[in-house]
Amino acid sequence: xxxxxxxxxxxxxxxxxxxxxKDGGGSSTEPGTETGGGGNGGGTNPGGGSGSxxxxxxxxxxxxxxxxxMEKDGKKFYDASGNQKDLFLMLKxxxxxxxxxxxxxxxxxxxxxxxxxxxxAKRAQDAGLSVMLDFHYSDFFADPDTQTPPAxxxxxxxxxxxxxxxxxxxxxxxxxxxxxxxxxxxQIGNETRNxxxxxxxxxxxxxxxxxxxxxxxxxxxxxGYNAAKSVFSGAKVFVHLNHAYEDNLWWFEKFTAGGGKTxxxxxxxxxxxxxxxxxxxxxxxxxxxxxxxxxxKTGKDIMIVxxxxxxxxxxxxVTCLKSFIESIYKITACKGILYWEPxxxxxxxxxxxxxxxxxxxxxxxxxxxGKVSDVVKLFKNQ
Numbered sequence: 054x055x056x057x058x059x060x061x062x063x064x065x066x067x068x069x070x071x072x073x074x075k076d077g078g079g080s081s082t083e084p085g086t087e088t089g090g091g092g093n094g095g096g097t098n099p100g101g102g103s104g105s106x107x108x109x110x111x112x113x114x115x116x117x118x119x120x121x122x123m124e125k126d127g128k129k130f131y132d133a134s135g136n137q138k139d140l141f142l143m144l145k146x147x148x149x150x151x152x153x154x155x156x157x158x159x160x161x162x163x164x165x166x167x168x169x170x171x172x173x174a175k176r177a178q179d180a181g182l183s184v185m186l187d188f189h190y191s192d193f194f195a196d197p198d199t200q201t202p203p204a205x206x207x208x209x210x211x212x213x214x215x216x217x218x219x220x221x222x223x224x225x226x227x228x229x230x231x232x233x234x235x236x237x238x239x240q241i242g243n244e245t246r247n248x249x250x251x252x253x254x255x256x257x258x259x260x261x262x263x264x265x266x267x268x269x270x271x272x273x274x275x276x277g278y279n280a281a282k283s284v285f286s287g288a289k290v291f292v293h294l295n296h297a298y299e300d301n302l303w304w305f306e307k308f309t310a311g312g313g314k315t316x317x318x319x320x321x322x323x324x325x326x327x328x329x330x331x332x333x334x335x336x337x338x339x340x341x342x343x344x345x346x347x348x349x350k351t352g353k354d355i356m357i358v359x360x361x362x363x364x365x366x367x368x369x370x371v372t373c374l375k376s377f378i379e380s381i382y383k384i385t386a387c388k389g390i391l392y393w394e395p396x397x398x399x400x401x402x403x404x405x406x407x408x409x410x411x412x413x414x415x416x417x418x419x420x421x422x423g424k425v426s427d428v429v430k431l432f433k434n435q
Contacts, residue, residue: 111382112389113432114151114185115144116359117396121173122164122403130396131424140396141173141180143425148433152177153185153358153391155243158203158221160192161405167225174234185238185358185391187293188225188277190218190250193405195243197295200251211253211269215276218250222280230284239288240319240358241277244295246304249273271311278314293319293358296327298339305351317388318347321359323416324373333373341380348386357381357390361416362428364398371427378431392418395429 120140130140141152154173157165174184189195192203202209206217222241229236248254248270256266274292281290292313294301297320305318322340324333348355360377362370381387397417406413418428 107434108382110388111434112151112183112356112391113149113434114153114182114389114391115149115395115429115432116153116155116187116391116393117141117144118153118155118165118173118187119394119403120396121169122162123396123401126401128396128399128401129423130419131422133425135424139176139180141176141182144429145180145182147425147429149182150434151183151185151237151389151391153187153238153240155187155189156225157189158192159205164403167228171229171232171234174229174236175232178234183237184234185240186226186236187240187243187358188222189243190221190273190277195245195249197244197246200245200247200249200255202250202253206250209253211272214250214253215272218273218276219280222277223284226281226284236285236288238356239281239285239290240293241274241281241290241315242292244293244321245270245274246294246296267307267311271308271313275312275314289316291315291317291319291356293321295321297322297344297357298324298327298336300343300346302343302347302350305347305353309351315353317354317356318351319356319358320344321393322357322377323359323361324377325363325370333369334376337373337377337380340377341384344381344387345384348384353386355384355387357387359393360390361393361395361418364415364417367426367428371431374428375431390432392429392432395419395432398423 117140129137130143131137132143132146144152152173154170154177155165156170160166163169170186177184190203191201193201195201202214206214209217226236226239242249248256248266250273254266254270254273255263256270257263278290281288292308292315294304301318301320308315324336324340328336328339344355347353360374362374364370378390381390393416394414395418397414398419399421400413402411402413418426420426
């Protein structure tokens with residue numbers, strides 16, 4: 054997941070898909086190790102323009118979980134006129150309505166642990182933004198390639214892990230509720246295509262499907278779902294997969310058949326990194342087709358809870374992302390899209406990345422001097 058001052062125009066992309074070149078590959082962009090219903094609905098022109106009717110049920114937002122660590126490192130944020138502003142207030146002013154915040158169990162430095170999440174959630178609510186929580190059930194990033202249990206949970210039995218998921222989710226949310234934070238969405242696990250809390254909740258390995266893997270994963274996931282509902286009964290609680298461009302119907306059919314619970318389906322979509330060798334426009338088209346099918350066959354609403362484009366070519370990225378947004382806006386069952394860590398700029402990276410020798414996230418959506426770029430301006434409903 055994961056800079057440049059550039060004045061651009063995006064009028065040419067208002068009405069059609071265009072070919073946007075080739076991507077850089079990769080299965081998950083979050084950790085930063087890379088260089089990198091159904092049917093047609095109401096409004097057709099998100100992100101600006103005139104003569105269209107905005108959908109009241111379509112949400113634009115951002116995951117800004119790094120903001121407090123960036124601010125600790127001296128990073129500031131500016132509007133297009135160069136005025137320094139609080140990031141949450143700026144996102145609200147730009148037309149966003151939702152902020153996503155990840156939750157880790159016992160992370161280095163306390164980033165994305167309770168106190169840090171609370172501080173960001175309060176700022177979001179004070180700015181008039183709704184909150185989505187993303188439980189990773191890990192001390193660091195969880196994704197399709199890495200689902201490492203928290204260090205304190207290592208070596209636990211399956212039954213103990215189920216209890217720990219329930220307790221962690223319940224305790225975290227109960228504390229937030231007491232502190233008057235009321236999330237609208239709660240995500241159980243992050244990009245759990247191959248399960249969670251490995252090896253206990255892993256679904257397959259190089260030898261094929263793991264015996265009992267689906268049953269164990271579903272019990273772990275449902276423990277989080279039930280815990281979340283017990284504290285915030287009105288919140289939408291859901292699971293999340295990477296690769297919106299893939300046919301994910303088989304996964305959700307298997308999940309549902311095993312008793313898995315989810316109120317909606319969360320997906321990630323990184324058109325410049327998700328499918329090596331393919332044009333961005335073809336990845337977008339595949340995603341739109343499979344999102345439509347998934348919604349129709351499962352009857353579930355869909356949200357794109359992560360997306361991003363390469364900051365090295367904002368103009369190309371804006372064209373690709375605008376085209377995708379316009380397309381999913383027409384799918385009645387698709388209920389929103391969130392940019393992943395748009396606030397990153399100037400080569401900034403968290404201290405953990407330096408320790409691991411990782412590159413900086415290259416899909417930030419602010420310019421090199423900390424100003425909002427035209428990418429962020431796409432994320433609004435008019």
